[in-house]
Amino acid sequence: MNIIKIHDRLFEPFILNDQIQKRVKLIAEEISKEYEYKNPLFLAVLNGAFMLAADLLREIQFQSEISFVKISSYQGTKSTDSIKELIGFTESLTDRDVIIIEDIVDTGLSMKHILEQVHAHKPASVKVATLLLKKAALKHPVQTDYIGFEIENKFVVGYGLDYDGVGRNLPHIYVERSA
Ligand code: 5GP
Numbered sequence: 001m002n003i004i005k006i007h008d009r010l011f012e013p014f015i016l017n018d019q020i021q022k023r024v025k026l027i028a029e030e031i032s033k034e035y036e037y038k039n040p041l042f043l044a045v046l047n048g049a050f051m052l053a054a055d056l057l058r059e060i061q062f063q064s065e066i067s068f069v070k071i072s073s074y075q076g077t078k079s080t081d082s083i084k085e086l087i088g089f090t091e092s093l094t095d096r097d098v099i100i101i102e103d104i105v106d107t108g109l110s111m112k113h114i115l116e117q118v119h120a121h122k123p124a125s126v127k128v129a130t131l132l133l134k135k136a137a138l139k140h141p142v143q144t145d146y147i148g149f150e151i152e153n154k155f156v157v158g159y160g161l162d163y164d165g166v167g168r169n170l171p172h173i174y175v176e177r178s179a
Contacts, residue, residue, distance in 0.1 A: 011157055023148050024059060027056065032060065041098050042067070042098075044068050051159050067089065071114065085117070086114055099146075102114070103130070106134050132149055132173075136152065154175050154178075155176040158171070
């Protein structure tokens with residue numbers, strides 16, 4: 001496996017697709033035990049979670065639904081307010097058992113906003129599945145119920161994650177090379 005260059009930065013292989021698939025299968029088993037008869041609604045956060053959502057949902061053999069949402073960031077009335085709004089709901093979340101699928105929890109700010117907005121729709125329950133968690137970077141203590149891998153506080157790309165638009169299609173996860 002080779003070192004790759006994206007824009008101006010070098011990345012080396014970090015978590016290979018085989019490992020990812022094994023972990024995804026285990027998470028699917030855990031979810032299956034808990035949700036088999038609940039018809040849960042998976043809510044995948046675009047763009048980064050598209051690969052995890054596709055692989056995870058292929059492993060889910062019971063009745064469930066999936067919907068895709070996006071976080072749109074825009075400036076609030078004050079230039080310092082960065083407001084993150086969740087857009088793209090097509091189903092009602094009220095009284096549903098919701099499982100949010102996210103690519104990575106870094107500071108936790110995005111997930112904090114997502115959870116607030118999902119809870120505003122009065123779901124029956126909410127759980128969070130994230131492929132990656134940078135525990136040391138967490139500033140906002142958010143719930144993470146199903147975690148693919150806990151990783152160091154380094155920049156990663158691949159398997160849905162991009163660097164300035166590039167790298168989402170890579171089957172493996174790569175980490176930025178230290179200088
Ligand atoms: P948070 O709000 O938790 O600080 O950040 C979450 C978002 O930041 C993720 O959904 C992702 O888009 C981006 N992000 C955080 N860390 C990384 C990383 O190491 N690589 C990439 N490609 N994006 C990241």
